Amino acid sequence: MWAYFKTVYRFVFDTESGDYVAYASMHEEKEEKLGDNWFG
Numbered sequence: 001m002w003a004y005f006k007t008v009y010r011f012v013f014d015t016e017s018g019d020y021v022a023y024a025s026m027h028e029e030k031e032e033k034l035g036d037n038w039f040g
Helices: none
Strands: 007-012 022-026
Touching: none
Parallel strands: none
Antiparallel strands: 007 022
């Protein structure tokens, strides 16, 4: 039996500055903002 993890990542980009904010939700739970070091 295989364990699996359903994680959805959402990125919100600022087209002028190039900055972005990343959010993640696991197993269809509430979305949480990720820290800067996740995809830095």
